[in-house]
Structures are given as C-alpha cells and as structure tokens.
Amino acid sequence: MPISQSLMMKATGSRPDDWLKAQVQLAKAALPDAGNPKRVPLTLVPLARLQSLQALLTHGASSATTQATQAAAALPSLATDPDTLREAWALAGAAVQQWWSLQAQWLEQWTALGQEMGQLRKVNTVSKYVGQEMDLVKQAQTLISDQTTGAVQLYENIVVNTSYWLSQKVKG
Numbered sequence: 001m002p003i004s005q006s007l008m009m010k011a012t013g014s015r016p017d018d019w020l021k022a023q024v025q026l027a028k029a030a031l032p033d034a035g036n037p038k039r040v041p042l043t044l045v046p047l048a049r050l051q052s053l054q055a056l057l058t059h060g061a062s063s064a065t066t067q068a069t070q071a072a073a074a075l076p077s078l079a080t081d082p083d084t085l086r087e088a089w090a091l092a093g094a095a096v097q098q099w100w101s102l103q104a105q106w107l108e109q110w111t112a113l114g115q116e117m118g119q120l121r122k123v124n125t126v127s128k129y130v131g132q133e134m135d136l137v138k139q140a141q142t143l144i145s146d147q148t149t150g151a152v153q154l155y156e157n158i159v160v161n162t163s164y165w166l167s168q169k170v171k172g
Contacts, residue, residue, distance in 0.1 A: 026042075029041070029042045030042045030043055063159075066163075067159065067162075067163045067166075070163055070166045070167050070170060071166050073166075073170045074166040074167075074169040074170045077169050077170060078169055081169065084169070087165065091158075091161060091162060091165060094161075095154070095158045095161075098154055098157075099154060102147070102150050102151065102154060105150075106143065106146075106147045106150075109143050109146075110143060113136070113139055113140060113143065116136070116139075117136055
C-alpha cells in the first residue's frame, strides 16, 4: 500500500458514487415532477415562496377589512352596553397575561441555554468542539423561532377573540 493511501483518512460510510448520486438528485429536484405536482422545481422555489407570501398578505388584508367593518358596526352598541368596559378589560387582561407568560417562558429558556453555554466541556478534537458550538447555535435559533411563532400566534388569537367579541356585540 502506498504511503499516501495509508495516511489518507477515509470518510466513514462514504461510497465512490456519492458525488454522482448527489448531482443526479440535484438535477431531478431542478425539474418538474409529474408524480408530485405540488413540488415546484428548485429554480422556481423563490417565486413559489413569494406567491405564498402574497396569498397570506391578501388574506390578512381581507381579514383586517372585515374586522374593521365589524368594529365600526359594533361601536353604537358598545356605547349603550354597560358590560362593554368590563368585557374589554377582561379581554385586554387575558392578552397581557398571555404575553407575560410567553415572555417568562422565553426568559427561562434563555437562562437555561446560558447556563448550558457556561458549562465547560472537555473536547479532544476540533470537530467535537465545532459540533458542540453549532448545537448551541441551533438551540438559540430554535428559541428565537419559537418566540416569534408564539408572539404571532398570540397576536392572531387576540385579533380572532376581539373580532368574535365584536361580532357578538353586533348580534346582541
């Protein structure tokens, strides 16, 4: 065996045709798939994501218009209903409580991650060190993603609950 071969590290689980298979898979993903019509080719993914965003924004604008109409229709009845102020305060109080709970959960999770980051771990290779650091980065990204999703869900719940409350006031 030549010295160069004995000194070269072989990747665990690697096969000689891995690179070719990856290229074929990429080429297939770049073409339309008749068997899976919902999947767009890779070259069209940015346009598909923009179309999805446009549909979401259109829906949001339509919903906001409907909710504004409901609010305007409910205003006269709100002025004469003695329970309106109490109900509005209850809705606002519930929203604030949920917000503070969300913030407390986020603070607890960041504290736990900070404590984990502060633990000194012994590693004997650069790859293990990089793996540990990337794991911490992934955890931080997950916390940010979860907090953002939770805040958006809370906002949507507030809008839906307020809209429902106003629609009940119009009916009443």
